[in-house]
Amino acid sequence: MHPVYKIALVGNPNSGKSSLFNALTGLNQKVGNFPGVTVDKKTGTCAINENLTARIIDLPGTYSLYPKSADEQVTYEVLMNPAGLDRPDLIVVIADASNLKRNLLFCSQIMDLNVPVIIALTMNDIARQKGITIDIAGLERMMGVPVIAINPRKNKGIPQLKKSIGNLFTQQSVNRTPFIQIEEITGNWIQEIAEICKAQSTYQALHIACNYKDLSYLQAAQRIQIAASLDIHGFHKAKVQAEEVMQRYKRIGVVMKQCVAEESPVKKAVMSERLDKILLHPLYGNLVLLGVLFMIFQSIFWFASFPMSWVELLFSSTGSWLNGLLPDSFFKDLLINGVLAGISGIAVFIPQIMILFGFITLLEDSGYMARISFLTDRLMRSVGLNGRSVMPLISGMACAVPAIMAARTIQNRKERFITIMVTPLMSCSARLPVYTILIGLVIPNRNLGFFNLQGLVLMGLYLLGFVMALVVSKVMDLFVRVKEKTFFLMELPVYRMPRWKNVGITMVEKAKVFVMDAGKVIMIISVILWALATFGPPQKMHEVTNRYEAAIKQNPSQKAILTAEMNTEKLEHSYAGMMGKAFEPMIRPLGYDWKIGIALITSFAAREVFVSTMATLYSVGENNSDLTLREKMRAAHRMDGKPVYTLATGVSLLVFYVFAMQCMSTMVIVKRETRSWKYPLLQFSYMFMLAYVGAWIAYTLLS
Numbered sequence: 105m106h107p108v109y110k111i112a113l114v115g116n117p118n119s120g121k122s123s124l125f126n127a128l129t130g131l132n133q134k135v136g137n138f139p140g141v142t143v144d145k146k147t148g149t150c151a152i153n154e155n156l157t158a159r160i161i162d163l164p165g166t167y168s169l170y171p172k173s174a175d176e177q178v179t180y181e182v183l184m185n186p187a188g189l190d191r192p193d194l195i196v197v198i199a200d201a202s203n204l205k206r207n208l209l210f211c212s213q214i215m216d217l218n219v220p221v222i223i224a225l226t227m228n229d230i231a232r233q234k235g236i237t238i239d240i241a242g243l244e245r246m247m248g249v250p251v252i253a254i255n256p257r258k259n260k261g262i263p264q265l266k267k268s269i270g271n272l273f274t275q276q277s278v279n280r281t282p283f284i285q286i287e288e289i290t291g292n293w294i295q296e297i298a299e300i301c302k303a304q305s306t307y308q309a310l311h312i313a314c315n316y317k318d319l320s321y322l323q324a325a326q327r328i329q330i331a332a333s334l335d336i337h338g339f340h341k342a343k344v345q346a347e348e349v350m351q352r353y354k355r356i357g358v359v360m361k362q363c364v365a366e367e368s369p370v371k372k373a374v375m376s377e378r379l380d381k382i383l384l385h386p387l388y389g390n391l392v393l394l395g396v397l398f399m400i401f402q403s404i405f406w407f408a409s410f411p412m413s414w415v416e417l418l419f420s421s422t423g424s425w426l427n428g429l430l431p432d433s434f435f436k437d438l439l440i441n442g443v444l445a446g447i448s449g450i451a452v453f454i455p456q457i458m459i460l461f462g463f464i465t466l467l468e469d470s471g472y473m474a475r476i477s478f479l480t481d482r483l484m485r486s487v488g489l490n491g492r493s494v495m496p497l498i499s500g501m502a503c504a505v506p507a508i509m510a511a512r513t514i515q516n517r518k519e520r521f522i523t524i525m526v527t528p529l530m531s532c533s534a535r536l537p538v539y540t541i542l543i544g545l546v547i548p549n550r551n552l553g554f555f556n557l558q559g560l561v562l563m564g565l566y567l568l569g570f571v572m573a574l575v576v577s578k579v580m581d582l583f584v585r586v587k588e589k590t591f592f593l594m595e596l597p598v599y600r601m602p603r604w605k606n607v608g609i610t611m612v613e614k615a616k617v618f619v620m621d622a623g624k625v626i627m628i629i630s631v632i633l634w635a636l637a638t639f640g641p642p643q644k645m646h647e648v649t650n651r652y653e654a655a656i657k658q659n660p661s662q663k664a665i666l667t668a669e670m671n672t673e674k675l676e677h678s679y680a681g682m683m684g685k686a687f688e689p690m691i692r693p694l695g696y697d698w699k700i701g702i703a704l705i706t707s708f709a710a711r712e713v714f715v716s717t718m719a720t721l722y723s724v725g726e727n728n729s730d731l732t733l734r735e736k737m738r739a740a741h742r743m744d745g746k747p748v749y750t751l752a753t754g755v756s757l758l759v760f761y762v763f764a765m766q767c768m769s770t771m772v773i774v775k776r777e778t779r780s781w782k783y784p785l786l787q788f789s790y791m792f793m794l795a796y797v798g799a800w801i802a803y804t805l806l807s
């Protein structure tokens with residue numbers, strides 16, 4: 105078999121790596137307008153020319169080759185490990201032309217690893233707007249590697265880049281003088297290290313000298329040799345690194361002077377800076393932020409209500425149509441009350457999920473997300489987090505899983521840990537169905553001036569989760585004792601027009617994922633639940649059936665009422681009913697009955713299952729397939745004739761779902777990121793306690 109030709113895309117954060125990756129591979133890797141979008145490696149394939157198909161590796165952005173955070177570490181390991189699976193044969197360094205100096209620093213470090221390198225220059229349009237002109241041929245000559253101007257956002261320059269890759273592929277060896285001479289900084293002994301570990305260049309040897317304790321591919325014997333050598337020569341890591349960066353900048357200064365011309369020494373005020381005068385203003389900026397968030401919640405509720413009612417109508421009419429069409433049978437019951445009820449329960453929420461994801465993508469794509477970090481840094485800092493924590497928290501509104509991974513960009517370990525621990529308190533899209541159905545049941549649909557009351561309550565729930573996240577952070581901040589100096593450094597990207605196609609694609613993709621992922625779980629759970637709710641201990645079920653059949657014989661005129669009563673009693677004695685009843689004493693203080701108890705159990709692994717459980721439980725044994733779920737739930741009554749869903753019970757459930765950790769995927773990802781089961785378990789327990797106590801307080805106050 106041919107060895108695969110591997111090309112790694114590296115560069116500073118937000119320089120356009122993932123955009124280029126998408127342009128080359130045709131895949132849909134996440135792109136966003138803030139530093140730190142990509143936090144893990146991702147591969148795809150690309151036909152470079154008719155002879156060469158390469159594997160492309162997209163990597164997290166790094167400012168320099170000295171990793172400071174977990175996402176930078178991912179890139180570092182791919183570049184350093186000679187035996188690694190992803191070890192690239194060619195590196196394409198993506199450099200932002202509007203920030204060339206800093207980007208060239210990283211380019212020069214990569215070049216000195218002595219692998220084939222191409223520089224792909226992005227953001228040339230922005231550089232032009234800023235009045236910067238770059239002499240590309242000159243840059244190529246001075247750097248000694250091919251430089252290609254591209255715009256991956258508009259798919260420009262890609263053929264030229266491929267051609268250049270093809271040329272390097274046929275070239276046999278790398279023949280370059282290093283950008284700077286490492287030996288001049290360290291002394292010649294660095295070659296010893298290079299020999300010990302067969303490094304490709306003395307610069308790589310320097311990196312090994314700095315990090316040999318953490319590099320897993322080195323053998324024990326090599327480590328001992330390295331340590332001994334470093335000891336003899338009095339190696340001082342920080343001093344050497346500082347000297348290295350200084351020498352590089354010195355040479356880059358010369359390159360810049362020769363190849364880059366700026367129109368006027370006074371920097372042109374670009375549009376972004378003018379916008380930021382308002383959007384980052386201490387007062388107006390925060391007002392705008394509140395306004396933006398407010399609009400998002402109102403539209404999730406109000407805007408989505410129209411398509412939602414169409415979906416509801418579609419499913420309830422399909423239900424009643426099938427009901428009339430199919431003969432009474434076991435299969436019909438399973439189909440309508442098990443499967444269809446479960447699916448419709450979740451399909452209704454597609455419009456809301458799409459709107460939510462649409463807005464989040466807009467925030468990310470326009471560059472506003474990074475401003476939110478900036479605006480909230482003070483608040484975050486006061487509870488032991490920092491501005492960078494906002495990104496995971498906000499993306500936690502979509503889903504906690506990628507959000508927790510996004511915390512990799514936080515350099516400070518303690519802040520990263522706390523961010524991971526509190527992110528699931530942010531209301532994610534899986535809670536949205538639960539919120540919507542309960543709010544619709546117990547909160548009147550009234551307008552208060554401009555605002556819709558239900559929309560306000562929805563926003564209140566999101567806020568409750570957020571405030572609790574801050575409170576828990578503060579508490580953890582007091583308990584976790586790690587002293588590490590923290591600072592917030594984040595580049596503010598220029599504002600960009602959102603790519604509408606990307607927004608559209610994301611909305612559709614996320615809706616698909618939501619339906620598929622939730623759909624699979626829901627299908628299985630609905631069918632199991634339907635079975636548990638339909639069957640019970642045979643003796644008891646027989647006894648109930650016989651009793652009612654006898655009663656019906658005596659009173660044939662009462663048949664309808666008696667049948668309904670029989671079905672209710674059967675459900676209570678079914679296996680599901682038994683489970684719920686066993687659970688009931690624990691949840692009675694919160695205002696829940698055994699049906700809700702079952703829903704709490706089934707939604708343990710994934711919250712959205714709550715809705716489909718309700719749909720199944722309120723359908724089994726009932727002849728009500730033409731009603732919407734909300735109507736079925738509204739009609740539910742307790743033994744004493746009072747409705748099940750009173751304000752107190754509804755709000756208590758809402759609070760429970762805001763706080764409770766009911767998501768297996770989140771627990772798995774927290775385990776992966778913290779490398780221990782201890783933390784997801786701790787997280788589960790504290791969130792469950794919050795949920796229980798919170799729900800109890802809500803119920804007690806309102807009833």
Ligand SMILES: Nc1nc2c(ncn2[C@@H]2O[C@H](COP(=O)(O)OP(=O)(O)OP(=O)(O)O)[C@@H](O)[C@H]2O)c(=O)[nH]1
Nearest residue numbers: 117118119120121122123135136140141142165227
């Ligand atoms: N104007 C302009 N925008 C670009 C260009 N290339 C990429 N972009 C935009 O730059 C932003 C960042 O792009 P990404 O591809 O996510 O950058 P990245 O390097 O993968 O970023 P990280 O994963 O955070 O390191 C997006 O908004 C892109 O649409 C370009 O040549 N010109």
Ligand SMILES: [Mg+2]
Nearest residue numbers: 121122141142
């Ligand atoms: Mg990226």
